[in-house]
Amino acid sequence: MIMTAIEEQLQKIKAQNRLGLMTHIVVGYPNLEESRRLVLAMAEAGADFIELQIPFSDPVADGPTLMRANQESLKQGTTVAQAMQLMGELAAATPIPLLFMTYFNIVFRYGVERFCQDAQQAGCAGLIVPDIPIEEEHREHFILRAKQSRLSVIRVISPASTERRLRLNAQHAEGFVYFVSRKGVTGAQANLDAELAQNLQKIRQYISLPIAVGFGISQPEHIVAIKGTADIAVIGSAIAQTYSGAEKGQGIAAVCRFIESLAAVL
Amino acid sequence: MESIIIKTSFDADATGHFGQFGGRYAPEMLLPALEELEAAYNQAKSDPKFLDELSDLFKNYDGRPTPLYFAENLTKKLGGAKIYLKNEGLNHTGAHKINHCLGQALLAKRMGKKRLIAETGAGQHGLATATVAAKFGFECVVYMGEVDIARQRINVFFMEQLGAKVIPVSHGTKRLKDAVTAALQDWITNVDDSYYLLGSALGPHPYPSMIRDFQSIIGLEVKEQIQAQAGRLPDYLVACVGGGSNAIGLFNDFFEDKEVMMIAVEAGGRGVDKPGEHAARFQTGGAVGVVEGYKSYFLQNEDGQIQSTHSISAGLDYAGIGPEHALLHDQKRVQYTFATDKEVLVAFQTLARTEGIFPALESAHAVAEVIKLAPTLAPDKIIVVNISGRGDKDVFIVAKALGDKAWLEYLRREAGE
Numbered sequence: 133m134i135m136t137a138i139e140e141q142l143q144k145i146k147a148q149n150r151l152g153l154m155t156h157i158v159v160g161y162p163n164l165e166e167s168r169r170l171v172l173a174m175a176e177a178g179a180d181f182i183e184l185q186i187p188f189s190d191p192v193a194d195g196p197t198l199m200r201a202n203q204e205s206l207k208q209g210t211t212v213a214q215a216m217q218l219m220g221e222l223a224a225a226t227p228i229p230l231l232f233m234t235y236f237n238i239v240f241r242y243g244v245e246r247f248c249q250d251a252q253q254a255g256c257a258g259l260i261v262p263d264i265p266i267e268e269e270h271r272e273h274f275i276l277r278a279k280q281s282r283l284s285v286i287r288v289i290s291p292a293s294t295e296r297r298l299r300l301n302a303q304h305a306e307g308f309v310y311f312v313s314r315k316g317v318t319g320a321q322a323n324l325d326a327e328l329a330q331n332l333q334k335i336r337q338y339i340s341l342p343i344a345v346g347f348g349i350s351q352p353e354h355i356v357a358i359k360g361t362a363d364i365a366v367i368g369s370a371i372a373q374t375y376s377g378a379e380k381g382q383g384i385a386a387v388c389r390f391i392e393s394l395a396a397v398l
Numbered sequence: 399m400e401s402i403i404i405k406t407s408f409d410a411d412a413t414g415h416f417g418q419f420g421g422r423y424a425p426e427m428l429l430p431a432l433e434e435l436e437a438a439y440n441q442a443k444s445d446p447k448f449l450d451e452l453s454d455l456f457k458n459y460d461g462r463p464t465p466l467y468f469a470e471n472l473t474k475k476l477g478g479a480k481i482y483l484k485n486e487g488l489n490h491t492g493a494h495k496i497n498h499c500l501g502q503a504l505l506a507k508r509m510g511k512k513r514l515i516a517e518t519g520a521g522q523h524g525l526a527t528a529t530v531a532a533k534f535g536f537e538c539v540v541y542m543g544e545v546d547i548a549r550q551r552i553n554v555f556f557m558e559q560l561g562a563k564v565i566p567v568s569h570g571t572k573r574l575k576d577a578v579t580a581a582l583q584d585w586i587t588n589v590d591d592s593y594y595l596l597g598s599a600l601g602p603h604p605y606p607s608m609i610r611d612f613q614s615i616i617g618l619e620v621k622e623q624i625q626a627q628a629g630r631l632p633d634y635l636v637a638c639v640g641g642g643s644n645a646i647g648l649f650n651d652f653f654e655d656k657e658v659m660m661i662a663v664e665a666g667g668r669g670v671d672k673p674g675e676h677a678a679r680f681q682t683g684g685a686v687g688v689v690e691g692y693k694s695y696f697l698q699n700e701d702g703q704i705q706s707t708h709s710i711s712a713g714l715d716y717a718g719i720g721p722e723h724a725l726l727h728d729q730k731r732v733q734y735t736f737a738t739d740k741e742v743l744v745a746f747q748t749l750a751r752t753e754g755i756f757p758a759l760e761s762a763h764a765v766a767e768v769i770k771l772a773p774t775l776a777p778d779k780i781i782v783v784n785i786s787g788r789g790d791k792d793v794f795i796v797a798k799a800l801g802d803k804a805w806l807e808y809l810r811r812e813a814g815e
């Protein structure tokens with residue numbers, strides 16, 4: 133069987149006996165040109181995967197930082213077509229797998245099949261869409277269409293997931309599984325959830341694929357803490373915060389320094 | 399009175415789908431809680447003790463049944479069909495929202511939850527939630543868009559007096575849909591001890607069906623009352639429709655009575671030709687989408703971004719509509735029309751002058767439709783219109799819209815300027 137770009141990258145990470153790093157941007161925040169530069173710079177600085185979030189007006193799983201970024205991007209007039217185009221340009225320019233993250237209405241409105249085809253053609257490796265549960269698959273055929281376009285659908289699971297739901301998601305998971313570190317929405321936090329290690333141990337019993345841990349991870353110490361129990365650390369809001377907290381014109385450099393500090397402890 | 403649990407041909411299937419609409423499009427973080435809620439509700443609704451307790455609260459706490467009143471003066475003025483008002487404004491807290499709040503509060507208690515989360519637009523649902531929270535001893539948090547806080551100050555004040563914490567939502571359009579998102583996010587974060595007390599017949603399964611069931615008391619009463627007063631079923635039912643709870647509550651027990659026609663009135667705002675100027679999901683800019691946990695019609699652009707809306711009434715100022723309404727629309731069982739802000743103000747004044755009843759601005763949309771419809775019908779026809787709430791809360795908006803100088807001066811004086 134041919135390996136997907138995501139699987140190849142995972143194998144490489146495993147061979148290097150380290151944790152993987154997935155970072156995140158909201159397409160069009162603060163503008164498209166900065167998004168492009170930011171992705172290339174993060175890839176250069178040591179990111180193994182990057183999520184390109186297509187902005188949505190009602191991003192229900194996102195906390196204040198990323199909600200604001202979604203809103204700002206939409207204010208700039210960012211469209212789905214522009215996100216597709218950016219994916220095309222970036223996928224051609226960087227060797228690491230790029231994934232689309234968005235909400236289901238964006239995919240649904242575009243047309244599930246067409247979205248998957250266009251994303252694949254643009255060079256996208258996988259899709260993270262948190263609000264399309266497996267229970268709706270028989271109507272929406274989201275996983276099916278993604279498969280037909282050789283895109284990995286990354287399943288999201290949470291500390292609230294029941295045994296039945298963990299099994300269900302495990303059946304459909306591809307590439308890796310995205311584990312939300314705590315009950316809550318996205319957002320950088322000072323401390324990791326106290327039960328994270330225990331939760332990771334629990335879900336390991338159901339999930340054989342590599343596990344990415346996201347939501348609230350923002351410091352090298354967090355990465356050190358999940359080493360050994362997780363396979364990929366996901367940094368989202370902390371990137372946006374680092375970028376917007378930097379002095380004007382210094383955002384990308386600040387993000388690169390931040391990523392290097394994380395990459396150093398992977 | 400029959401049970402509020404009624405079976406109709408428009409009910410959702412076992413997974414919460416009304417035809418292609420509805421469903422449970424929620425992030426994994428919420429799915430276990432929705433499964434828990436569904437199981438608890440299924441159990442509760444077949445437990446006679448639960449239904450008896452609710453029925454007792456309806457009667458002794460809420461003041462049900464609300465009257466069905468023959469509006470003789472309005473009927474004469476319009477010169478056509480006989481008009482009956484179902485006066486939900488006489489509920490405790492002034493609107494139909496208390497019906498589903500009592501039902502859900504009982505359920506939350508049964509589930510052992512400690513804290514209620516709610517979103518609100520007009521503040522009527524928030525007020526009713528804060529009320530049941532006070533009565534049952536829940537902690538209570540209400541999310542409300544900044545735009546709505548500014549225009550529904552009275553309800554904000556009362557919610558706070560009842561002990562609820564009202565949290566302003568500054569994201570997006572700063573209206574009801576953003577309050578729903580904020581409430582969902584709170585629930586994601588506090589899912590173990592909190593109950594999300596949704597305020598309309600929408601959201602992920604089982605909310606649309608559960609809220610419809612609790613609101614079905616409206617139509618059940620109407621059926622008995624109209625039989626007693628007119629000796630037959632009505633020809634038309636008319637209700638305003640925001641998320642859809644008061645309309646579905648009036649309609650539900652009549653769906654199988656094929657001769658009864660139903661009209662639901664959306665917010666036409668400043669006109670339905672331009673996006674952003676109205677909240678009529680079945681007019682310009684409305685299309686099928688999947689937002690806030692359910693599939694239905696939403697006002698959105700070609701990329702699927704939810705559009706901002708406008709209505710003089712905060713309670714109808716919402717980009718989505720409950721999934722059962724989407725099905726009722728597509729199957730043409732209910733006709734969906736709209737009333738503009740201007741027509742609504744005229745309707746508000748007309749009902750006040752003819753019958754001495756102030757309708758909520760939301761309900762005045764239904765009255766506006768009756769003003770158009772009644773004169774076209776023969777005098778032996780019967781219209782029942784749902785006055786979903788009373789208009790006291792809207793005094794600021796109406797006085798401003800009517801340019802009442804003395805009121806403005808009063809506000810200035812009270813502000814101590």
Ligand SMILES: Cc1ncc(COP(=O)(O)O)c(C=O)c1O
Nearest residue numbers: 522640641642643644713760787
């Ligand atoms: C009096 C009144 N009527 C109607 C509505 C609209 O909601 P729904 O369509 O769920 O009845 C509201 C909402 O706040 C309301 O306060």
